[in-house]
Amino acid sequence: IFKPSSCSEDQSRAKIKCVYTEREALLSFKKGVTDHSSRLSSWVGEDCCQWKGVECNNQSGHVTKLDLSCERKTYILSCSFAEISFSLIHLKYLNYLDLSWNNTAHIRIPGVFGMLENLMYLSLSSASFPAEILPHLGNLWSLMHLDLHHSNNVNIQDENFNWLPRLSSLKYLDMGGRNLAGANWLHAVNMLPSLHELHLSECE
Numbered sequence: 001i002f003k004p005s006s007c008s009e010d011q012s013r014a015k016i017k018c019v020y021t022e023r024e025a026l027l028s029f030k031k032g033v034t035d036h037s038s039r040l041s042s043w044v045g046e047d048c049c050q051w052k053g054v055e056c057n058n059q060s061g062h063v064t065k066l067d068l069s070c071e072r073k074t075y076i077l078s079c080s081f082a083e084i085s086f087s088l089i090h091l092k093y094l095n096y097l098d099l100s101w102n103n104t105a106h107i108r109i110p111g112v113f114g115m116l117e118n119l120m121y122l123s124l125s126s127a128s129f130p131a132e133i134l135p136h137l138g139n140l141w142s143l144m145h146l147d148l149h150h151s152n153n154v155n156i157q158d159e160n161f162n163w164l165p166r167l168s169s170l171k172y173l174d175m176g177g178r179n180l181a182g183a184n185w186l187h188a189v190n191m192l193p194s195l196h197e198l199h200l201s202e203c204e
Helices: 006-014 020-030 072-078 086-090 110-115 133-137 185-190
Strands: 033-035 054-056 063-067 079-081 096-098 121-123 145-147 172-174 197-199
Touching: 020 033, 020 086, 086 110, 110 133
Parallel strands: 063 096, 096 121, 121 145, 145 172, 172 197
Antiparallel strands: 033 079, 054 063
Protein backbone atom coordinates (compact mmCIF):
# COMPACT_ATOMS: atom_id res chain seq x y z
CA ILE A 1 0.00 0.00 0.00
CA PHE A 2 1.38 3.36 -1.01
CA LYS A 3 -0.03 6.43 0.71
CA PRO A 4 1.55 9.83 0.11
CA SER A 5 2.00 12.13 3.06
CA SER A 6 -0.59 14.84 3.52
CA CYS A 7 2.04 17.47 2.75
CA SER A 8 2.94 15.92 -0.60
CA GLU A 9 -0.72 15.43 -1.45
CA ASP A 10 -1.55 19.08 -0.76
CA GLN A 11 1.38 20.24 -2.86
CA SER A 12 0.25 18.02 -5.73
CA ARG A 13 -3.29 19.38 -5.63
CA ALA A 14 -2.08 22.94 -5.47
CA LYS A 15 -0.47 22.54 -8.90
CA ILE A 16 -3.69 21.49 -10.59
CA LYS A 17 -5.18 24.30 -12.64
CA CYS A 18 -8.08 24.16 -15.05
CA VAL A 19 -7.44 24.08 -18.77
CA TYR A 20 -7.62 27.58 -20.27
CA THR A 21 -9.96 26.66 -23.15
CA GLU A 22 -12.33 24.95 -20.73
CA ARG A 23 -12.34 27.98 -18.45
CA GLU A 24 -13.28 30.16 -21.42
CA ALA A 25 -16.02 27.71 -22.37
CA LEU A 26 -17.52 27.94 -18.88
CA LEU A 27 -17.42 31.73 -18.94
CA SER A 28 -19.19 31.70 -22.31
CA PHE A 29 -21.80 29.37 -20.84
CA LYS A 30 -22.24 31.69 -17.85
CA LYS A 31 -23.31 34.53 -20.13
CA GLY A 32 -26.50 32.63 -20.97
CA VAL A 33 -27.46 31.95 -17.35
CA THR A 34 -30.04 33.92 -15.41
CA ASP A 35 -28.41 33.98 -12.01
CA HIS A 36 -30.55 35.99 -9.63
CA SER A 37 -29.53 33.67 -6.78
CA SER A 38 -25.81 34.34 -7.49
CA ARG A 39 -25.04 30.63 -7.63
CA LEU A 40 -22.32 31.31 -10.21
CA SER A 41 -20.81 34.23 -8.30
CA SER A 42 -17.71 32.11 -7.62
CA TRP A 43 -17.04 31.77 -11.36
CA VAL A 44 -14.24 34.33 -11.37
CA GLY A 45 -10.48 34.04 -11.33
CA GLU A 46 -8.07 31.87 -13.24
CA ASP A 47 -8.71 28.45 -11.73
CA CYS A 48 -12.15 27.17 -12.74
CA CYS A 49 -11.52 24.00 -10.75
CA GLN A 50 -12.22 26.06 -7.64
CA TRP A 51 -15.57 27.36 -8.87
CA LYS A 52 -18.79 26.18 -7.23
CA GLY A 53 -20.42 23.31 -9.10
CA VAL A 54 -17.28 22.55 -11.11
CA GLU A 55 -15.04 19.55 -10.53
CA CYS A 56 -11.85 18.70 -12.38
CA ASN A 57 -9.66 15.67 -12.76
CA ASN A 58 -7.04 16.04 -10.02
CA GLN A 59 -4.24 15.10 -12.39
CA SER A 60 -5.07 16.63 -15.75
CA GLY A 61 -7.17 19.61 -14.63
CA HIS A 62 -9.87 18.82 -17.21
CA VAL A 63 -13.44 19.63 -16.16
CA THR A 64 -15.30 16.37 -15.54
CA LYS A 65 -18.38 17.45 -13.57
CA LEU A 66 -20.90 20.30 -13.68
CA ASP A 67 -23.51 20.36 -10.94
CA LEU A 68 -25.79 23.27 -11.82
CA SER A 69 -28.86 21.95 -10.06
CA CYS A 70 -31.11 24.62 -8.64
CA GLU A 71 -32.66 24.71 -5.21
CA ARG A 72 -36.35 23.95 -5.50
CA LYS A 73 -37.40 27.05 -3.57
CA THR A 74 -35.67 29.36 -6.07
CA TYR A 75 -36.64 27.42 -9.21
CA ILE A 76 -39.29 29.73 -10.67
CA LEU A 77 -37.42 33.02 -10.56
CA SER A 78 -33.74 32.31 -10.24
CA CYS A 79 -32.64 29.36 -12.29
CA SER A 80 -32.91 29.58 -16.04
CA PHE A 81 -30.69 29.27 -19.06
CA ALA A 82 -31.28 31.67 -21.92
CA GLU A 83 -28.98 29.50 -23.99
CA ILE A 84 -27.06 26.26 -23.57
CA SER A 85 -23.95 27.47 -25.34
CA PHE A 86 -22.11 25.41 -27.93
CA SER A 87 -19.05 26.28 -25.88
CA LEU A 88 -19.86 23.26 -23.69
CA ILE A 89 -18.59 20.95 -26.41
CA HIS A 90 -15.10 22.17 -25.50
CA LEU A 91 -15.50 20.31 -22.20
CA LYS A 92 -14.41 17.10 -23.88
CA TYR A 93 -13.90 15.24 -20.60
CA LEU A 94 -17.23 16.20 -19.06
CA ASN A 95 -18.95 13.05 -17.81
CA TYR A 96 -21.44 14.43 -15.24
CA LEU A 97 -24.06 17.12 -15.87
CA ASP A 98 -26.87 18.01 -13.47
CA LEU A 99 -29.38 20.65 -14.64
CA SER A 100 -32.23 19.59 -12.37
CA TRP A 101 -34.79 22.20 -11.32
CA ASN A 102 -33.67 24.61 -14.02
CA ASN A 103 -35.84 26.38 -16.56
CA THR A 104 -34.32 25.57 -19.94
CA ALA A 105 -37.58 25.70 -21.91
CA HIS A 106 -36.29 28.16 -24.48
CA ILE A 107 -33.03 26.53 -25.56
CA ARG A 108 -32.45 27.57 -29.16
CA ILE A 109 -29.93 24.85 -30.08
CA PRO A 110 -30.98 21.58 -28.40
CA GLY A 111 -28.47 19.58 -30.45
CA VAL A 112 -25.65 20.61 -28.14
CA PHE A 113 -26.71 17.91 -25.68
CA GLY A 114 -25.97 15.18 -28.20
CA MET A 115 -22.44 16.51 -28.66
CA LEU A 116 -21.42 15.88 -25.04
CA GLU A 117 -20.34 12.42 -26.07
CA ASN A 118 -18.50 11.46 -22.87
CA LEU A 119 -21.44 12.09 -20.54
CA MET A 120 -22.12 9.21 -18.19
CA TYR A 121 -24.59 11.02 -15.90
CA LEU A 122 -27.32 13.43 -16.98
CA SER A 123 -30.10 14.77 -14.77
CA LEU A 124 -32.90 16.94 -16.13
CA SER A 125 -35.17 16.10 -13.21
CA SER A 126 -37.94 18.67 -12.64
CA ALA A 127 -36.40 20.85 -15.34
CA SER A 128 -38.24 22.58 -18.13
CA PHE A 129 -36.73 21.86 -21.52
CA PRO A 130 -37.97 21.49 -25.11
CA ALA A 131 -38.90 18.02 -26.32
CA GLU A 132 -36.50 18.53 -29.25
CA ILE A 133 -33.66 17.68 -26.85
CA LEU A 134 -34.69 14.04 -26.50
CA PRO A 135 -33.68 12.64 -29.94
CA HIS A 136 -30.21 14.15 -29.50
CA LEU A 137 -29.72 12.20 -26.27
CA GLY A 138 -29.51 9.08 -28.40
CA ASN A 139 -25.98 10.13 -29.36
CA LEU A 140 -24.75 9.73 -25.78
CA TRP A 141 -23.47 6.17 -26.08
CA SER A 142 -21.53 6.39 -22.81
CA LEU A 143 -24.54 7.54 -20.77
CA MET A 144 -25.21 5.31 -17.76
CA HIS A 145 -27.63 7.43 -15.71
CA LEU A 146 -30.53 9.42 -17.19
CA ASP A 147 -33.05 11.19 -14.97
CA LEU A 148 -36.02 12.77 -16.71
CA HIS A 149 -38.31 12.58 -13.69
CA HIS A 150 -41.11 15.12 -13.77
CA SER A 151 -39.41 17.18 -16.48
CA ASN A 152 -41.82 19.93 -17.43
CA ASN A 153 -42.97 21.00 -20.90
CA VAL A 154 -42.10 17.57 -22.31
CA ASN A 155 -44.94 15.33 -23.46
CA ILE A 156 -43.20 11.97 -23.72
CA GLN A 157 -46.56 10.36 -24.37
CA ASP A 158 -46.36 11.57 -27.95
CA GLU A 159 -42.60 11.45 -28.24
CA ASN A 160 -40.92 8.98 -30.56
CA PHE A 161 -38.75 6.61 -28.51
CA ASN A 162 -36.37 5.62 -31.31
CA TRP A 163 -33.55 7.49 -29.57
CA LEU A 164 -33.75 5.46 -26.36
CA PRO A 165 -32.43 2.04 -27.54
CA ARG A 166 -29.25 3.72 -28.78
CA LEU A 167 -28.21 4.28 -25.15
CA SER A 168 -26.50 0.91 -24.94
CA SER A 169 -24.60 1.74 -21.73
CA LEU A 170 -27.63 3.00 -19.81
CA LYS A 171 -28.04 1.40 -16.38
CA TYR A 172 -30.47 3.82 -14.69
CA LEU A 173 -33.54 5.44 -16.26
CA ASP A 174 -36.20 7.55 -14.54
CA MET A 175 -39.16 8.73 -16.61
CA GLY A 176 -41.50 9.16 -13.65
CA GLY A 177 -44.07 11.87 -13.16
CA ARG A 178 -45.71 11.86 -16.59
CA ASN A 179 -48.50 10.09 -18.45
CA LEU A 180 -47.02 7.29 -20.55
CA ALA A 181 -50.39 5.70 -21.32
CA GLY A 182 -50.52 4.95 -25.02
CA ALA A 183 -46.81 5.57 -25.54
CA ASN A 184 -44.79 2.74 -27.06
CA TRP A 185 -42.11 2.87 -24.36
CA LEU A 186 -41.93 -0.80 -23.40
CA HIS A 187 -40.38 -1.97 -26.66
CA ALA A 188 -37.70 0.73 -26.44
CA VAL A 189 -36.87 -0.09 -22.82
CA ASN A 190 -36.59 -3.81 -23.60
CA MET A 191 -33.83 -2.99 -26.08
CA LEU A 192 -31.57 -1.47 -23.42
CA PRO A 193 -29.04 -4.26 -22.77
CA SER A 194 -27.40 -2.75 -19.69
CA LEU A 195 -30.46 -1.40 -17.83
CA HIS A 196 -30.54 -2.25 -14.11
CA GLU A 197 -33.01 0.29 -12.73
CA LEU A 198 -36.21 1.64 -14.28
CA HIS A 199 -38.34 4.21 -12.42
CA LEU A 200 -41.86 4.90 -13.69
CA SER A 201 -43.59 6.35 -10.63
CA GLU A 202 -46.78 8.36 -11.23
CA CYS A 203 -46.86 7.44 -14.93
CA GLU A 204 -50.50 6.30 -15.00
